[in-house]
Ligand code: SF4
């Protein structure tokens with residue numbers, strides 16, 4: 199496996215070769231210069247997106263990097279059956295495409311799912327998107343999926359509906375998807391070449407047969423492309439998810455990016471393979487590793503000129519409830535929702551969402567102002583980690599963070615590049631010193647970590663690891679805080695107080711088996 | 715002439731249930747079972763046993 203892996207140097211060379219043909223498509227992004235390119239996902243503006251699509255996604259917690267700090271989404275697991283087998287999946291657990299492997303979601307009937315959604319939406323007014331994703335394939339369980347959507351459309355018309363699929367059954371259900379006014383569809387596409395695909399998919403169930411090998415991947419590929427084209431023709435927003443599997447499809451994902459963009463996908467989300475032997479997946483058991491943070495970023499950067507790239511997918515557990523890395527699913531288990539009285543108050547939800555929208559606008563304005571005041575790009579580029587509970591602010595205690603948001607800064611730009619999940623440092627009041635090295639590993643490529651507060655002990659250890667803990671900007675908007683810190687950092691470098699040193703790579707956390 | 719599901723290995727994913735041409739499969743306390751009186755091993759409908767073809771767990775569905 200290792201020997202087949204292409205080096206980062208090869209990848210970079212490949213990227214340069216791609217840069218020329220990709221440039222004309224990326225008109226909206228290239229105006230901000232190379233540093234701005236990384237942000238041309240969906241944070242700053244429409245980029246090369248048509249206006250009507252931007253209108254649909256700008257407040258979308260799944261798509262807008264800004265909105266996902268302010269709005270929440272939830273998934274319900276009503277569709278456990280699947281029609282293909284993936285080497286990164288172990289069917290005992292959730293689908294590791296959308297969700298973290300090794301986690302089991304509570305299976306629900308459509309009626310139970312509808313009750314749960316209505317309950318959560320009444321309790322959490324920021325909840326504006328409902329998805330049906332793994333475990334299983336939404337379209338391998340069409341009755342359950344569409345029954346859930348039908349009821350929700352009737353009872354909670356302000357909630358956006360979405361579904362995820364591997365695409366095999368997609369062409370058969372495009373009419374149905376349009377009938378229920380599905381807001382967007384996600385197709386997982388890991389390859390556009392069956393020779394690559396046969397290393398990822400051992401078999402598919404198709405036309406009343408189990409098909410294996412090259413033929414299986416070929417059928418799947420053709421169905422995926424057909425489904426994508428049909429959705430585009432009907433005006434349905436379609437996002438592509440790809441799992442980056444080092445040595446199998448890393449280089450190939452640039453081709454995937456080109457092909458899906460050509461067929462009308464509006465966003466491409468590249469996420470890391472999560473692979474450990476204890477997950478019991480084929481890849482886990484055969485030692486196929488996942489990518490490092492730098493490898494992931496290199497592939498994402500290489501694709502940045504093609505279909506708009508999304509970097510904030512958090513592979514949350516499939517029945518996660520809440521904002522950012524927060525998971526309140528424990529408050530909404532079946533037994534608990536049975537006992538809850540629900541009043542679905544559209545008016546109240548709208549009022550609350552107006553407030554949230556004002557906050558989002560304030561964050562955006564603060565970012566614009568900070569950018570205008572920034573010193574200008576002098577070539578220095580750093581990453582910083584931010585602890586936040588949402589609202590677009592630096593507002594979380596270091597010890598309470600289960601994930602950090604990572605931003606790339608230059609003197610003239612800020613770009614969200616992803617999040618890093620970590621083990622909770624603070625467990626019931628005591629700092630867990632075993633956890634600290636893993637947190638340092640997860641953000642080892644960052645120069646600073648911006649937090650609301652941090653204890654003395656982790657502060658010293660972070661410093662020793664070369665990561666600056668920063669509390670001065672507690673409760674400020676993230677971009678403003680990050681740029682202010684960076685201006686100060688550069689001042690200190692210029693004054694000779696500190697030396698600017700490049701940081702190393704970081705490790706992507708592999709997720710604890712079974713733990714929620 | 716029937717197949718059976720080995721309950722201890724069944725993940726309860728439900729994939730087998732809708733593909734059976736004879737409605738021989740149903741859920742029972744979290745796992746799925748085949749009614750041997752209804753199962754025809756798909757003879758007359760398909761070339762291969764549909765439930766076996768779709769089941770993601772190796773050797774979970776076997777000849778009774
Ligand atoms: S073998 Fe065919 S008839 Fe028998 S249970 Fe399986 S799908 Fe149904």
Ligand code: SF4
Nearest residue numbers: 724725727728730769
């Ligand atoms: S397909 Fe296999 S694992 Fe899934 S419910 Fe049927 S017997 Fe169980």
